[in-house]
Structures are given as C-alpha cells and as structure tokens.
Amino acid sequence: MQFFGGSSLTSVAPEASPAPAAPPGTGTGANAQVIYVFNRNGVCLLYREWHRPLRTLARNQDQKLMFGLLFSLRSFTAKIDPTSTEHGNLGAPLLPGQGCSFHSFKTNTYKLNYMESPSGIKLILLTHPRTGDQRDALKQIYSLYVEYVVKNPLYAPGSPIKCDLFNKHLDQYVKTLI
Amino acid sequence: MPPLTPPKSGDALFSSVERVNAELFTLTYGAIVRQLLTDLEEVEEVNKQLDQMGYNIGTRLVDEFLAKSNVSRCVDFKETADTIAKLGFKMFLGVTATVTNWDAEGTTCSFVLEDNPLVDFVELPDTCQGLQYCNVLSGVIRGALEMVSMKTEVTWVRDMLRGDDAYEMRVKLTKQVPEEYPYKDDD
Numbered sequence: 389m390q391f392f393g394g395s396s397l398t399s400v401a402p403e404a405s406p407a408p409a410a411p412p413g414t415g416t417g418a419n420a421q422v423i424y425v426f427n428r429n430g431v432c433l434l435y436r437e438w439h440r441p442l443r444t445l446a447r448n449q450d451q452k453l454m455f456g457l458l459f460s461l462r463s464f465t466a467k468i469d470p471t472s473t474e475h476g477n478l479g480a481p482l483l484p485g486q487g488c489s490f491h492s493f494k495t496n497t498y499k500l501n502y503m504e505s506p507s508g509i510k511l512i513l514l515t516h517p518r519t520g521d522q523r524d525a526l527k528q529i530y531s532l533y534v535e536y537v538v539k540n541p542l543y544a545p546g547s548p549i550k551c552d553l554f555n556k557h558l559d560q561y562v563k564t565l566i
Numbered sequence: 567m568p569p570l571t572p573p574k575s576g577d578a579l580f581s582s583v584e585r586v587n588a589e590l591f592t593l594t595y596g597a598i599v600r601q602l603l604t605d606l607e608e609v610e611e612v613n614k615q616l617d618q619m620g621y622n623i624g625t626r627l628v629d630e631f632l633a634k635s636n637v638s639r640c641v642d643f644k645e646t647a648d649t650i651a652k653l654g655f656k657m658f659l660g661v662t663a664t665v666t667n668w669d670a671e672g673t674t675c676s677f678v679l680e681d682n683p684l685v686d687f688v689e690l691p692d693t694c695q696g697l698q699y700c701n702v703l704s705g706v707i708r709g710a711l712e713m714v715s716m717k718t719e720v721t722w723v724r725d726m727l728r729g730d731d732a733y734e735m736r737v738k739l740t741k742q743v744p745e746e747y748p749y750k751d752d753d
Contacts, residue, residue: 428745429748430747430748430749452749455748455749456747456749459747481744481745481746482744482745483715483742483743483744483745505629505632505633506632506637506638506639506714507628507629507632507713507714508713508715508745509629527633530629530632530633531633531634533629533633534629534630534633534634538626538629538630539626539630545625545626
C-alpha cells in the first residue's frame with residue numbers, strides 16, 4: 389500500500405503463489421480489467437468490465453461491497469497515519485481530503501488502484517498485479533469523466549452514467565494502459 | 567512526499583483551458599438576465615433564479631476545476647478561499663479576486679473583485695434597483711463549495727452597478743459535512 393505522507397510501502401506477493409497468467413491481450417495493452425466509479429453517496433455511477441472471469445455476487449451487492457471496502461480502508465489508512473495529530477476513533481467521519489488515503493493495494497492476482505477527488509468521486513481500476521503506478525491514468529479517466537459526463541447537459545448529476553461517448557473514449561483510453 | 571503534480575498557477579490554468587470571447591459570454595449572460603426579467607417580472611424572483619442557475623453550474627464546474635487544477639485538499643476554509651480567488655476566478659473568468667475581511671473564527675471572508683467581466687456594457691435601470699445582477703457568481707461558489715462538503719451562505723455587499731467602488735461577495739461557512747457511510751447496516 390502506498391500512503392500520501394511518509395514512505396511508500398509496496399506489498400510483496402508471496403513467492404509461492406506465482407502471478408497469474410497475463411490477461412488476454414496484455415502484450416498489446418488491455419491491462420485494465422474492471423472499473424468502478426462511485427460518487428460520495430455510494431451510488432455506483434459506472435461499472436465496466438473488460439476482463440473478469442469470476443463473478444460471485446449480484447451486481448449491486450458487489451458494488452456495495454466494493455464501496456464499503458473503500459470506505460473502511462480509507463478510514464483505516466487515515467487512522468494509522470503516524471504523522472497525524474488527530475485522535476478520533478476509527479470510523480469517525482472524515483472530511484474530504486482529511487487524513488491520508490491510499491493509492492492502491494495489491495494481491496498476488498490483481499491490483500486495485502484508487503483515486504478520490506475532493507468532490508467525492510471515487511475511481512477504482514483493477515489491473516494486473518504487475519502494473520505500475522496508475523495515478524496518472526486515474527486522473528486521466530477523471531478528466532474524461534469531466535469532459536464527457538459532467539459537461540453533458542443531458543446527464544443528471546448523481547445518476548448512473550449512460551453516455552456512449554464517454555464509454556467509447558474510456559475504452560479507447562484503457563486500451564493504451566500498460 | 568509532494569503531490570504527484572503540484573497545483574497549477576492561475577496563469578497556467580487560464581492558458582490551459584478552452585476560452586471563448588469575453589464579449590460573447592457577457593452578452594449571453596445579459597440576454598439570460600433580460601429574459602428572466604421578462605419571464606418572472608419580479609426582481610426578487612430573478613435574483614433567486616440566477617442564484618439557482620449558478621448553483622447548478624457550480625455543482626458541475628467543481629469537477630472540471632479539480633480535474634484541471636490538480637488541487638487535492640480542501641479541508642481548511644482559508645486555503646479554500648485562496649484557491650477560489652487565485653485559481654478559480656482566474657480559470658473561469660480570467661480575473662483574480664482578493665480575499666479580505668476575515669472574521670475572528672476564520673469562517674467568513676470577502677471576495678473582492680475590481681474587475682468583473684459579467685457587467686461590461688451593463689447599466690441598471692431605475693426599475694431594477696433591487697437586482698443582484700451577478701447573483702449567478704454567488705450561486706456558483708455556493709454550489710461548488712457544497713460539493714467539497716462546505717455549506718456556505720453567500721451575499722453581495724458591494725456592487726459597482728449600484729455605485730460602490732468594487733464587487734464584494736461575503737462568504738460564510740456554515741457547516742462542514744463529513745462523509746458518512748451511505749448504506750444502512752442490513753440493506
């Protein structure tokens with residue numbers, strides 16, 4: 389996990405369980421597997437998958453679980469920050485941008501990249517565990533969201549995204565991710 | 567560790583965004599106000615409507631601002647006010663505001679605009695003296711700040727259209743709303 393303040397730690401996958409085979413098309417990009425976009429109210433604005441072999445939950449359960457995970461993890465990372473001087477309880481409500489957050493976590497089979505904007509938009513991108521830092525990529529996706537969703541007058545803020553133009557540009561962009 | 571990319575300066579921001587002719591913008595805004603005056607007849611109603619329109623703009627505009635400016639933290643209201651004055655106004659209107667008149671608690675401040683592109687070519691006729699011509703701006707600020715969890719009240723205290731020497735907007739932070747877990751335990 390990497391933190392905003394202090395040194396960055398990278399979890400090391402146990403040697404015994406080798407990284408999975410690269411997803412189809414990794415050599416040519418197409419590294420992104422799943423993307424979630426949430427707003428601050430936990431509404432899943434966007435869910436899109438390019439490569440996800442295993443599905444165990446109903447879609448809305450899956451999304452809710454993901455949001456809960458992020459929410460707790462964010463609260464947790466803020467609380468164990470050694471440089472923080474605030475001593476609220478774990479799970480105490482946080483203002484946007486307050487305390488440190490995390491950028492990604494990695495298991496031996498995937499990496500979850502995370503970005504949160506001060507306006508509460510949360511972007512989650514699952515990739516192959518060997519992918520590098522995706523913060524710039526997430527920022528780029530956020531710009532796409534601004535350009536093709538926020539600026540679309542037909543889009544009602546807070547509702548799921550149904551903009552073909554956005555999906556098209558998103559697909560195009562994630563293909564370029566290595 | 568410094569942020570990945572530091573926030574851009576106001577000038578850098580201004581030159582990086584797509585721009586339109588300021589006169590086109592000013593005149594379009596003027597046409598909107600005109601139309602509202604015709605439609606609603608009451609000056610008070612027009613003020614309200616402009617504020618509401620600004621609010622709707624602000625709630626969207628904040629994302630564009632955040633995406634382009636690389637600003638990442640907005641916890642402190644002082645910092646936020648500075649960011650709006652130096653970066654926000656510059657990026658969207660091409661002008662810089664000054665932040666003054668802080669109260670002791672640091673929750674109320676004023677944005678002072680010497681130069682306001684919205685009011686070029688405007689004179690308030692006698693029949694519209696109660697009109698807050700630039701009310702859309704206060705709505706934008708209120709909407710944008712609400713999206714970063716700051717509830718504010720914005721009022722105009724000086725207005726060059728009414729003979730003052732500058733534009734002054736008073737912004738009062740009423741509440742900072744922390745993010746809460748949105749789901750009930752068992753649904």
